[in-house]
Amino acid sequence: MDNEQVAEILEEIGTLLELKGENPFKTRAYQNAARTIEGIHEPLASLVAEDRLTGIKGLGDALRQKITTLVETGKLPYFEELKASIPPGLIEMTEIPGLGPKKVKALHDELGIESIDALETACEEDRVAGLKGFGKKTQQKIIDGIEFRRKFSGQHHLHSAWITAEPILESLRQHPDVIRCSVAGSLRRWKETIGDLDFIASSRAPENVIDFFTNQEGILNIVAKGDTKASVILEDGLQADLRVVMDKEYPFTLAYFTGSKEHNIVMRQRAIDRGLRLNEYGLYKSKTETHDSKLRVKCTSEEDIFRALDLELIPPELRENRGEFEAAEKGELPNLVEWTDLRGSLHNHSNWSDGKESLEEVAAAAYDLGCSYWAITDHSQSSFIANGLDINRLTRQINEIEHINQLYQDAERPYRVLSGSEVDILTGGRLDFPDDILAQLDVVVASIHQVFSQSEAEMTKRLIGAAENRYVHMLGHITGRLLLQRDAYKLNQHAVIDACAETGTWIELNANPWRFDMDWRLWQYAKEKGVKCVINTDSHRFEHQQYLRFGAQIARKGWLTKRDVINTLSLKRLRTALLWKRK
DNA sequence: GCCGTTTTCGGCCCGACTGTTTTCAGTCG
Numbered sequence: 001m002d003n004e005q006v007a008e009i010l011e012e013i014g015t016l017l018e019l020k021g022e023n024p025f026k027t028r029a030y031q032n033a034a035r036t037i038e039g040i041h042e043p044l045a046s047l048v049a050e051d052r053l054t055g056i057k058g059l060g061d062a063l064r065q066k067i068t069t070l071v072e073t074g075k076l077p078y079f080e081e082l083k084a085s086i087p088p089g090l091i092e093m094t095e096i097p098g099l100g101p102k103k104v105k106a107l108h109d110e111l112g113i114e115s116i117d118a119l120e121t122a123c124e125e126d127r128v129a130g131l132k133g134f135g136k137k138t139q140q141k142i143i144d145g146i147e148f149r150r151k152f153s154g155q156h157h158l159h160s161a162w163i164t165a166e167p168i169l170e171s172l173r174q175h176p177d178v179i180r181c182s183v184a185g186s187l188r189r190w191k192e193t194i195g196d197l198d199f200i201a202s203s204r205a206p207e208n209v210i211d212f213f214t215n216q217e218g219i220l221n222i223v224a225k226g227d228t229k230a231s232v233i234l235e236d237g238l239q240a241d242l243r244v245v246m247d248k249e250y251p252f253t254l255a256y257f258t259g260s261k262e263h264n265i266v267m268r269q270r271a272i273d274r275g276l277r278l279n280e281y282g283l284y285k286s287k288t289e290t291h292d293s294k295l296r297v298k299c300t301s302e303e304d305i306f307r308a309l310d311l312e313l314i315p316p317e318l319r320e321n322r323g324e325f326e327a328a329e330k331g332e333l334p335n336l337v338e339w340t341d342l343r344g345s346l347h348n349h350s351n352w353s354d355g356k357e358s359l360e361e362v363a364a365a366a367y368d369l370g371c372s373y374w375a376i377t378d379h380s381q382s383s384f385i386a387n388g389l390d391i392n393r394l395t396r397q398i399n400e401i402e403h404i405n406q407l408y409q410d411a412e413r414p415y416r417v418l419s420g421s422e423v424d425i426l427t428g429g430r431l432d433f434p435d436d437i438l439a440q441l442d443v444v445v446a447s448i449h450q451v452f453s454q455s456e457a458e459m460t461k462r463l464i465g466a467a468e469n470r471y472v473h474m475l476g477h478i479t480g481r482l483l484l485q486r487d488a489y490k491l492n493q494h495a496v497i498d499a500c501a502e503t504g505t506w507i508e509l510n511a512n513p514w515r516f517d518m519d520w521r522l523w524q525y526a527k528e529k530g531v532k533c534v535i536n537t538d539s540h541r542f543e544h545q546q547y548l549r550f551g552a553q554i555a556r557k558g559w560l561t562k563r564d565v566i567n568t569l570s571l572k573r574l575r576t577a578l579l580w581k582r583k
Numbered sequence: 584g585c586c587g588t589t590t591t592c593g594g595c596c597c598g599a600c601t602g603t604t605t606t607c608a609g610t611c612g
Binding site for chain 1: 594595597609612
């Protein structure tokens with residue numbers, strides 16, 4: 001059982017304990033342990049084997065015992081029993097807005113409700129409103145919540161959240177009563193999926209800003225509206241929250257609501273350790289008084305807050321409590337890659353396979369975007385659904401690309417279309433083209449597109465097999481996940497990264513917002529092993545070229561610098577790099 | 584369930600908002 005699975009189980013134990021009405025701090029201990037484990041880069045199995053769980057903060061005797069059992073046996077009797085004692089539908093019920101563990105427990109204890117369907121029926125029959133602590137409004141909110149859940153999945157892809165957020169941010173920025181404003185939350189941290197949009201603004205007339213926000217176009221309904229915060233549901237199903245504060249409070253509010261929660265806990269603790277107190281309104285020279293302005297430490301920016309806690313400014317992308325404090329303390333935060341550092345993409349399609357535009361059109365669009373190179377890596381013959389190229393068509397395409405390159409010979413800046421293939425990794429790790437064909441290509445991306453159902457060992461072996469081929473420059477979208485749609489196939493990603501380190505194979509960061517694959521959480525490990533990243537759009541049409549920006553943001557989230565990313569190289573250096581493995 | 588330069592018990596982040604309450608519990612972030 002790997003780290004992620006263990007973390008998931010601990011998280012679920014936390015939720016189950018909440019539903020049982022257990023001590024909330026015990027509940028939190030499990031949830032904290034889940035976070036801690038998510039943040040450990042090394043496989044738990046080795047930590048357990050070498051008895052190195054001891055000393056990890058937040059894991060006491062009881063949790064160490066349980067984690068050991070999970071890692072060694074893949075099961076945990078305590079968890080099984082707990083799960084058996086609570087109807088599975090209750091956890092799902094807590095996902096309805098406004099329903100927490102206490103209310104779900106009451107619904108179960110008083111009315112015997114064990115599922116969302118039963119809850120809906122009970123609301124329709126007006127049985128919920130009479131319960132202690134419930135009422136007509138709560139009942140209606142539950143009905144609306146269930147309806148909403150059916151209509152929208154609750155999470156949204158990063159790029160669509162930005163598309164919704166940017167015009168709102170712009171209109172806030174132009175409002176005469178707004179002094180400063182920003183997005184916050186997971187959007188500002190560039191998480192791969194977004195639950196809701198958070199906006200922070202400073203103003204001397206907060207009521208005007210709140211009114212403006214709740215009266216904007218495209219609102220489905222207003223969830224909450226107070227003096228300093230409002231919450232609305234937008235027509236595309238996203239919830240948007242706005243908080244308005246005084247300008248001197250703004251940096252604190254922005255930092256607080258940017259999160260993450262785990263990051264904030266450490267920030268707060270650092271304040272306490274220095275005899276200070278940090279909350280969303282300020283940093284105070286007192287352990288108890290929270291609102292006395294005379295005791296306020298003056299900070300006009302987030303940078304000031306970090307400095308007051310003896311830290312470098314931590315970029316929002318890194319605020320996940322995954323090592324940023326240790327680095328910021330020593331002044332060793334990485335100089336993160338910028339999307340403008342990127343010179344091109346090495347995994348893209350044309351209408352020769354399943355892309356929309358012709359080679360000429362793709363080449364011209366990438367040139368106009370300012371790129372120095374753009375690889376055409378259409379699908380290989382086994383991907384016949386995607387109109388994959390056989391050897392004959394591939395050979396013709398190579399010639400055609402050479403022809404196109406002649407058109408750019410006298411261009412104002414160096415530019416080259418690179419020939420390539422996204423070659424299928426067949427079962428067993430064999431590739432869809434023989435080596436002598438691959439050798440003729442500038443760029444070879446190897447990806448899995450079929451037979452996802454093999455065991456973890458087989459899938460891992462498949463990818464390692466591809467990495468061992470000297471003509472394969474990089475592995476494409478290694479987990480095959482489609483965010484909010486399809487889970488990753490079973491895979492030992494650490495083993496694949498190790499093999500890439502060994503063979504000098506690069507790993508793609510697929511910038512398509514449905515993929516963002518490999519996951520940002522693994523790049524620190526890859527970087528330590530010396531594995532380079534390639535940020536690819538995997539574009540199938542012009543619009544996808546803009547994904548480079550999102551890909552770079554995810555790379556930043558993975559702590560990557562310009563040096564860690566191959567496609568920041570100039571055309572000349574890239575062409576040398578493409579020969580490294582073939583020497 | 585975890586933790587300890589207030590150390591083996593008594594804390595554990597906390598403020599805004601809603602709805603149900605007539606003084607506060609539950610939820611959320």
